[in-house]
Amino acid sequence: MVSKNIQEVPEDDGFNSVIMMPDIDEDIPLPKNAADAMPELSVDEEIKMRASTIKLISDLKGDNIEPDKNDIREATRLAEEMISNPTLRPEFAHYPNETMAFLAGLVAQSNCMIVKDLAEFKMYVVNNLVRLAEGAKNDKDKIAALKAIGEVDGVDAFKRKSEITHISKSMEEVEDSLLKTLASIEGKIIDVEEVVDEE
Numbered sequence: 001m002v003s004k005n006i007q008e009v010p011e012d013d014g015f016n017s018v019i020m021m022p023d024i025d026e027d028i029p030l031p032k033n034a035a036d037a038m039p040e041l042s043v044d045e046e047i048k049m050r051a052s053t054i055k056l057i058s059d060l061k062g063d064n065i066e067p068d069k070n071d072i073r074e075a076t077r078l079a080e081e082m083i084s085n086p087t088l089r090p091e092f093a094h095y096p097n098e099t100m101a102f103l104a105g106l107v108a109q110s111n112c113m114i115v116k117d118l119a120e121f122k123m124y125v126v127n128n129l130v131r132l133a134e135g136a137k138n139d140k141d142k143i144a145a146l147k148a149i150g151e152v153d154g155v156d157a158f159k160r161k162s163e164i165t166h167i168s169k170s171m172e173e174v175e176d177s178l179l180k181t182l183a184s185i186e187g188k189i190i191d192v193e194e195v196v197d198e199e
Contacts, residue, residue: 043082043089044107051104054097067098075102079110126152 024030031037041049058065067075074095082088092100129149136142149155169177 046092047100047104047107050092050100054101058097065098065101067102071096071098071102074099075106078103079106082107083110122152122154126155 054065078090078095078099082090095103126149129145129152133142133145133149136145
């Protein structure tokens with residue numbers, strides 16, 4: 001829970017105004033402006049964030065967001081530009097809420113379709129590789145097809161896995177282990193006899 005400093009300020013009309021000021025940590029620098037406060041977002045993330053904000057505000061006001069023909073045309077044009085030029089970053093603030101809401105729907109739908117298309121394409125590739133492996137006339141072709149299947153993401157037949165185990169020990173356990181190691185080294189000291197070359 002955030003504690004707040006509450007102050008009552010008397011007004012000329014006899015009513016008191018209440019000013020609530022949240023506690024702010026002094027050692028945390030405040031951003032210079034709203035743009036600096038915003039995290040870096042991808043184009044998709046920015047569209048989703050703007051659409052969520054538009055929906056929240058319209059729900060709070062009780063307004064309906066209904067794009068007209070111009071909004072739909074503009075959102076479609078924007079979506080087509082973004083697909084043809086993936087590095088394009090439009091100034092979304094210049095577009096009305098209705099256009100942005102419709103654009104968010106187009107982006108969500110196209111992302112869903114792309115994922116579905118990729119999944120179907122992956123299945124097509126795997127099925128054809130299996131067919132080639134089954135119908136291979138020689139071992140070389142069969143091995144090549146099986147190798148290609150093994151490298152498919154999700155099959156990962158040849159992916160090397162490494163495991164790292166982290167063991168947490170207390171300081172006393174670490175000291176004890178080091179002392180035992182040192183003691184075992186001390187017991188293994190070998191006396192060496194100095195050999196002098198005779199000339």
